[in-house]
Amino acid sequence: VFQLSVPLNFLGSVYRDLKQALLDMENLFQLQDVKVKIQDKPDAKPLQFQGGEIKFENVTFGYHPSRKILQNATFTIPAGQKVAIVGPSGSGKSTILRLLFRFYDVESGRILVDGQDIRDVSIESLRKSIGVVPQDTPLFNDTIRNNIRYGRLEATDAEVEEVTRRARLSNLVEQLPEGYETKVGERGLMISGGEKQRLAISRVLLKKSPIIFFDEATSALDTETEKALLQNIHSLIREQNSTSVFIAHRLRTVAETDKIIVLKDGAVLEEGSHQKLLADKNSFYYNLWESQENLALAEELEEEAQVIE
Numbered sequence: 001v002f003q004l005s006v007p008l009n010f011l012g013s014v015y016r017d018l019k020q021a022l023l024d025m026e027n028l029f030q031l032q033d034v035k036v037k038i039q040d041k042p043d044a045k046p047l048q049f050q051g052g053e054i055k056f057e058n059v060t061f062g063y064h065p066s067r068k069i070l071q072n073a074t075f076t077i078p079a080g081q082k083v084a085i086v087g088p089s090g091s092g093k094s095t096i097l098r099l100l101f102r103f104y105d106v107e108s109g110r111i112l113v114d115g116q117d118i119r120d121v122s123i124e125s126l127r128k129s130i131g132v133v134p135q136d137t138p139l140f141n142d143t144i145r146n147n148i149r150y151g152r153l154e155a156t157d158a159e160v161e162e163v164t165r166r167a168r169l170s171n172l173v174e175q176l177p178e179g180y181e182t183k184v185g186e187r188g189l190m191i192s193g194g195e196k197q198r199l200a201i202s203r204v205l206l207k208k209s210p211i212i213f214f215d216e217a218t219s220a221l222d223t224e225t226e227k228a229l230l231q232n233i234h235s236l237i238r239e240q241n242s243t244s245v246f247i248a249h250r251l252r253t254v255a256e257t258d259k260i261i262v263l264k265d266g267a268v269l270e271e272g273s274h275q276k277l278l279a280d281k282n283s284f285y286y287n288l289w290e291s292q293e294n295l296a297l298a299e300e301l302e303e304e305a306q307v308i309e
């Protein structure tokens, strides 16, 4: 038994490292089409984390030279604050996240985390500080417990269950005959888009990163679940003092943030608190809000009608 346990443990740790690497690389984003390999500078230093301020300074970037996605984008996400990035679909919201993660480097301008140009720090240290709930979360062919634990491999069962409760997924898991040991993924239980999102949120909450991005992370949830879940997320993030960024095009989910950055045509069009942006009836934000409120009202009426049926 002793002889066997050594190589098995070794293999186990390699396997775990591989999975961790996959997660940190955020396989998470559809990375298949990333051709340019970004590498550390020879003298790259670990990121000196000081609270998690993120600055984009005149950032210009395009996936193809002929088409700029971001054009002189300038904004600040203050340390420890809760910030929203909103804008029409295709306006470059997820691109901001990919640039911050250094899947690509900027064409001009710079991105700073706590005052350090991210091209000068090691990619590993940068990615370690940032948790992401991507727009589309991959599940591993493994148990629910292990899928969540990928957020932080050394977390205890109790910690896994606690975040699952906070992500409002625990009731559902506990109803399954095999509970947390239920296999999910392609070869396991098929779970809905909303369940997958709650699993991804559990995972990132377990990671306890000082910076957390939620990229349309609650888009598949119904209004009530989304509201309750966001409250839990906000309170947990306050406890951890993390800087949090909510990328969304549904504005109802971002009204309670400290600051909203409105992106349009690759640049920051407006920014400020929800109240401030709404106060200007000529603002793009005001118009977005108005049109969505009417839509939301219609949706809610529809949801109610379904309940009555």
Ligand code: ADP
Pocket (backbone or CB within 6 Å): 033, 063, 064, 069, 087, 088, 089, 090, 091, 092, 093, 094, 095, 096
């Ligand atoms: P958002 O998240 O705001 O909806 P994205 O940042 O994902 O927008 O995308 C912005 C634009 O960049 C879109 O027009 C999209 O089609 C394009 N885009 C995104 N990823 C790639 C890629 N890997 N290669 C080429 N174009 C891309």
Ligand code: MG
Pocket (backbone or CB within 6 Å): 093, 094, 095, 135, 215
């Ligand atoms: Mg997006």
